[in-house]
Amino acid sequence: MRIRRLDTGPLDVSPVAAGRLLTPEGERRAFWQIAEEMPVAILLNGETFAVMMMTPADIEDFAVGFALTEGIVEAAEDIESLRIAEAADGMICNLTLDPARIEKVEGRRRTLAGRAGCGICGAQSLEAVLPAPRRVARTALPGAEALFAAFDGLPARQVMKQVNKTTHAAAFCDRGGAVELVREDIGRHNALDKLAGALARDGRDASRGFVLLSSRVSVEMVQKAAAIGAPLVAAVSAPSALALRVAARAGIVLACRAGRDIMLFDDTALTAPLKED
Template structure:
């Protein structure tokens, strides 16, 4: 978290942060300074010229956002089916004009799902219970992670957040190798958006095969573990999620249903495992599993 007294030069700001004037009060002292704040604008998803969703998001890594959202919302099955993404600036925001095979675009018409997403809200606009709560297939071949690797990833996580370092206003979703090294990170004012951007980056870059293997590592997020975070992860085959804040009851239930290991309250000094604890190796722990299930 940046210091509230820190002033950042506009020329040094990362994409997704902008400079604004602020009147800063500290006791009896008042100063007018330039401050770094996170951008948040409407981003419209348009598939084959069909408007589908509008999300309030940070306008950075938009190609990743388009691909990740399309995959995590099960609009397409594979990255190659995202044939083209055109980023078009409009007066009110930005349009992501996405071209996918027509049979997948036609399915969107049947889903009758027009999302108006506020920051951190991905279910807004779902019109039926079936549309609101999806049940991804069970994940397979999930890596076993050592507790020391988890601690290492948490130490790297804060240092890797460039937008949050100057604004204090963004979430991050990061992919860590099994040893705990952060290999990819994306940020956004919305936690779901950050995860979508990460998923898009993972599945479009990295290995020679065209992406990072979602079975070879684990996901770390700077937010609570809501149902949607688990749903999006499981949909693309990620089977290990660690959040620095709490999970919800529905997230725990879905994690168990999809065979995903779910960790909450991940901190340098400890963590809580809510589902599939057998994949967490902790040599220093003295485990008491006598609690009734």
């Protein structure tokens, strides 16, 4: 197998984000290294097969492993060549194969989009992955006490997880931190879709509170929150770098739990650490 990687320059897979670390005792300025997230298009003989969201490290291994685990090839030797290059807002991996192998998996293009783990993995173009987010109207945001109350109150409302120990939850909380509505699902993005539907059916305005997630915040979760007009998304795990960038464009503030504390990220996307005075 021949591998050709065009000069993409250094990829920072741990950019730095700034924010305020909220603690029971007060708050302080903080800087976090967070994981990068990027759409990577998998092409078979130049034709798009799927687009997957990933951390842009060890991309050669990912491309070969994806081809193996998806049944596209039976061995790495079945890949004649692998070409990796930059694209707008992402990267492209083009695998050159025997055309007969591609014919066998042609029908799989449609089935890759709808997995429980990712709402946009399997989209067939980079443009489809990163549409411009809706701009959310700025409203009053919850204070530290409200965020602590919401995080503390969510577990008791996760009825399914208490039984199956598995499902994710998406909750709508008022500005005081009271958990008003919860929806659960095996897929984190499905849980948020259910919450969006419940809010719409009840005629509730998402801008009058915030969304709380039991999962990590990836870019598609930000896009969904923007679609319903939620001004803040809090989660138990840190956002990806791409999620922070898209949230900044949408005017959404992101927060995550950090042990007993809460990290409230700046709404100015990524930033370099400031020098201490």
